[in-house]
Amino acid sequence: MGHLITLATSLNQWALDFQGNLERILASIAIAKERGARLRVGPELEIPGYGCLDHFLEGDTVLHSWEVLAKILSSEEAMGIVCDIGMPVVHKNVIYNCRVIIHDRKILLIRPKMWLANDGNYRELRYFTPWAKHRQWEDHYLPRIIQAVTKQIKVPLGDAVISTLDTCFGVELCEELFTPASPHILMGLDGVEIFTNSSGSHHELRKLYTRVELIKEATLKLGGIYLYANQQGCDGDRLYYDGCAMIAVNGRVVAQGSQFSLNDVEVVTATVDIEDVRAHRAKSSRSMQAAAAERYHRIEVPFALSGGKFDDVREEDMIGLIGTKSLNVRYHTPEEEIALGPACWLWDYLRRSRTQGYFLPLSGGIDSCATAVIVYSMCRLVSEAARRGDKQVIADARRITGEFEDSIYIPSDPREFAHRIFHSCYMGTENSSAETRRRAKQLSEAIGSYHVDLNMDTVVSAVRNLFSFVTGARPQFKSQGGTAAENLALQNIQARLRMVIAYMFAQLLPWVRGKSGGLLVLGSANVDESLRGYLTKYDNSSADINPIGGISKTDLKKFIAHAQVAFDLPVLQSFLTAVPTAELEPITETYVQSDEADMGMTYDELSVFGRLRKVEKCGPYSTFTKLVHEWGSFLSPIQIAEKVKLFFFEHARNRHKMTTLTPSYHAESYSPDDNRFDLRPFLYPSRFPWQFNKIDEVARALPDRSGQQGTVPDKTKTE
Incomplete structure (x- = not known):
């Protein structure tokens, strides 16, 4: 018997956008029904949006969710189909x-989440309580606005499953798939054949493989059909939810949605044969375990998920029919993920903030270059969608560009669209080089941004002269005989003034061009610089949002190499070969400022430190012991100790900068974002006397396998 199962969707929901969320939910149900589906599954908390955060504690959020559900129940779209919909419920x-x-203006079951995500970016225990009564249910008394529609006073709430005329399905909610004892195991042993999973899973570089393997494994031993729905898009915060809705059967993926898309609604369908699930389960060992399984309460519904005849199945949906070749799961390379994920996030942020474009201080270095190319990637995605006739993208583009009254404008050329909405500016000083100015200009021409080139020496001199006038002392750079304090202060003047100038230009450039509104300022500090604290507080790393703040320098270089070919931008080669420099100190015959020299460590080393500190949860001593094994063949224990102590000292003394870090697209598992992801103090005993003394003690005792002799570092170098 053929079963047309539709996974709908990857919806692009927005926190607290109840009207927009309702429209997208109804659209997905309509598409599902149009394709002949009888089961529709949406993403986690799709009615209010997943990212409401502390708004989940407000009664209004729950009230409006019930109001939206009442409209869904009353709609013609929701008739003749079983829908699995997400929202908060107070019980x-x-x-x-x-x-x-x-189903058909009735609530069959309210299934609360049993295992909550509460680490990394997630704080579900702050808002919700897990359902602790496994395989138990209670009566839930409905609000009157729902009673008026369903004519029900109470409905079951708890850990139960739905029994249709032809099969049985149960819910496994997001994090529950990732737990060691996932609910699908016990449900499957009790005869549940279809599992729905509604998720709010964010994008992180190289993460998708783990998710896919867990989905495949869920039914490989157990047998069954797994329907995975995930939100797609920016829900209003640092995260991008990367969709990739899937249908898996008996451990094989038979349908997959897009991971990165500008679509507001995406429906994934597959036709499956439930008899293949039953055949897969006909194993003696599985049957023995199933015979002893504890019972789930079944909510019966007089409705069949099967269409009854294969004649009812559309040809395009037959690709998911069991017995045909399994689908090869599509994975993007990390370089493609950087090109697509932050670009989609930027588009959602731009269209939903109702601003007129982006402004970027373009320094001629690889970080601001990568940021600019990601914006260009966004423009490419918009142009591709417009050429396909995407009405929502075209309408948003017209509104952003001020052409909303002109029904003719189509943003079909990415460079032309970039020229309308993307503004770049080279802010030079006497310490800037001709090379960085040239690279910035060439890149702006290649991607089409509206570019401004200026010198800000008079502004810098004015601040320096003001200080001299007030104090009678004139600070000098180190190369001119100044102290370290003078040198740092003069660098920071330039950096902070760039932030002030950036915001002025962002507010007024649309006016200069005869447009209204303002621009969002983009930051371009990468994750490694933030981790090390190699940035000036409130400099031009301070911005409205930052698309590369969660991406390592190593990955950014690979992305630029990829974009050079994929986007046909030969100019990017000059950025790849340039030495990273802040250009805040005078260039002399014997000195050119270098980022890695200033930091005392390489970007690759910073990535290693970041993963050990955050992902592997290592303090200074355990970081040292791990690196002795990893780096011991080319560095002595004492040299490794010096590097470890330098990193933790610099990270600790600069940790306060993370409290003001620009909201950044989350892409890396070792992001130092203080405000959401990396909850650590910002005032440390930065010399770590106990920890560092232990490291020194062990380092002196360990044999040197590197073939060279290290020396004990002079502790005064890090003071």
């Missing part, structure tokens, strides 16, 4: 993250 004064299963 006995406890807030739960729930799935509400509906």
